[in-house]
Amino acid sequence: MGPTGEDYRVVQLHPTRRCNLRCRHCYSRSGPDTREQLPIAIVETLLRDAGAERYNLASFSGGEPTMYPELAEALACAHANGLSTTVTSNGMLLSERLLERLRHHLDLLAISLDGVAASHNAMRASANAFEVMERRLDGVRRSGQRFGFIFTLTQHNLHELEWVAAFAAAQGAGLLQIHPLEETGRAADVMAGSSPDAVEASVAFLEVSRLQQRYAGTMQVHLDLLDRRAIAVQPACMLSGPAADHRDEPLAEIVSPLIVEPDGTVVPMHYGFDRRHAFGSLYDRPLRDLIPSWREHKMPGFLDVCRRTYEDLLAPADLPFVNWYPLVAERA
Amino acid sequence: MATPSRGSAKVLEKLFGKADLSREELIAAVKQASTSELKFVRLWWKGTPHPDLIRAVADVGIDNAGGAMDQLVRLQSPTNQVAFKVFPKGTPVLDSVQLDITINRNVN
Numbered sequence: 001m002g003p004t005g006e007d008y009r010v011v012q013l014h015p016t017r018r019c020n021l022r023c024r025h026c027y028s029r030s031g032p033d034t035r036e037q038l039p040i041a042i043v044e045t046l047l048r049d050a051g052a053e054r055y056n057l058a059s060f061s062g063g064e065p066t067m068y069p070e071l072a073e074a075l076a077c078a079h080a081n082g083l084s085t086t087v088t089s090n091g092m093l094l095s096e097r098l099l100e101r102l103r104h105h106l107d108l109l110a111i112s113l114d115g116v117a118a119s120h121n122a123m124r125a126s127a128n129a130f131e132v133m134e135r136r137l138d139g140v141r142r143s144g145q146r147f148g149f150i151f152t153l154t155q156h157n158l159h160e161l162e163w164v165a166a167f168a169a170a171q172g173a174g175l176l177q178i179h180p181l182e183e184t185g186r187a188a189d190v191m192a193g194s195s196p197d198a199v200e201a202s203v204a205f206l207e208v209s210r211l212q213q214r215y216a217g218t219m220q221v222h223l224d225l226l227d228r229r230a231i232a233v234q235p236a237c238m239l240s241g242p243a244a245d246h247r248d249e250p251l252a253e254i255v256s257p258l259i260v261e262p263d264g265t266v267v268p269m270h271y272g273f274d275r276r277h278a279f280g281s282l283y284d285r286p287l288r289d290l291i292p293s294w295r296e297h298k299m300p301g302f303l304d305v306c307r308r309t310y311e312d313l314l315a316p317a318d319l320p321f322v323n324w325y326p327l328v329a330e331r332a
Numbered sequence: 333m334a335t336p337s338r339g340s341a342k343v344l345e346k347l348f349g350k351a352d353l354s355r356e357e358l359i360a361a362v363k364q365a366s367t368s369e370l371k372f373v374r375l376w377w378k379g380t381p382h383p384d385l386i387r388a389v390a391d392v393g394i395d396n397a398g399g400a401m402d403q404l405v406r407l408q409s410p411t412n413q414v415a416f417k418v419f420p421k422g423t424p425v426l427d428s429v430q431l432d433i434t435i436n437r438n439v440n
Contacts, residue, residue: 158339
């Protein structure tokens, strides 16, 4: 069992790098000038193989996934293969027509929200990203689509989280997920040094605890940080048991999330993960044919990286919160 | 410790009445919150939300176990179906309990 828990084994797809925005914190360097996207036939084959490997949640991100022309077909294919579905969107293109096409096969819509209007627009390098997204929310509610918001926590914006939570709750969201900025892709270029340090992470924990109490029963508030004291007693969660234990397990028990990048490359755990640990490209072979070679040649190295990261985290630290995925990616 | 450029400065002021909490004070605050709140050990990746089901394991100090279980009971509602199992820990003296928690949620 990996850090996404025993109930959800996640394959995360980035079917396109096309986007109507060029966000400063984008880890995939997506934008309006980019055309890279995966053919639907490759996506559908991938989802079939993922279902066979016991993945049960397909999460579509991007790029802006609503700009992927066959998103509705991909969601339907995921459902047909036993996977629940989520889509993460900037919310600006959520027309009622599009929502109607998606709603039968979309289990949860996650809309990005990075602070008050001015902060959100600055992060999105757009004069009106917030206002356009906000105007779409009426339609989202009318469609009956279940939805939540995702907030990117930086070194500088924790004080806006309370406003974000109040906005999300007032809009009827069921979820507010707080994810620390990861300095990958464009974020590494233009937001270097902006990911939250141990102090910001700790105060975020205190603030989130307060908000969890305030919105208990109405909106789930979730902070994507690990408490190293909690993982110390659960090495299996961090894939740090003996490698032999994983020999006969389905892939979903070993690698979650499994990341499918827009160029067809499949990597474990983190967008941009070191290519020495990659499964290969879906343009060359389907996932089911990439897995045996990865198990034989690369799985031991991947598990070793997880183990070393886990052992580092066991060292005493006064402030306990860490972001597991970039730590593993850095050590890889 | 906190500087004006930190987002935490205003939050600390709101929570503690001052923006320059010492590291020791912050450590104490986190420790207190950690033992009185539940620590969810599941970790999502950005863009991978799924709020329907929460499964968590929490280690709670024996002094706070009653309060933690009371919080769980109070989470029970038409939208939250809460179940938990309690495992006492520590020999010969009981010093903490492990709570295995499942919360099924109806999101909207």
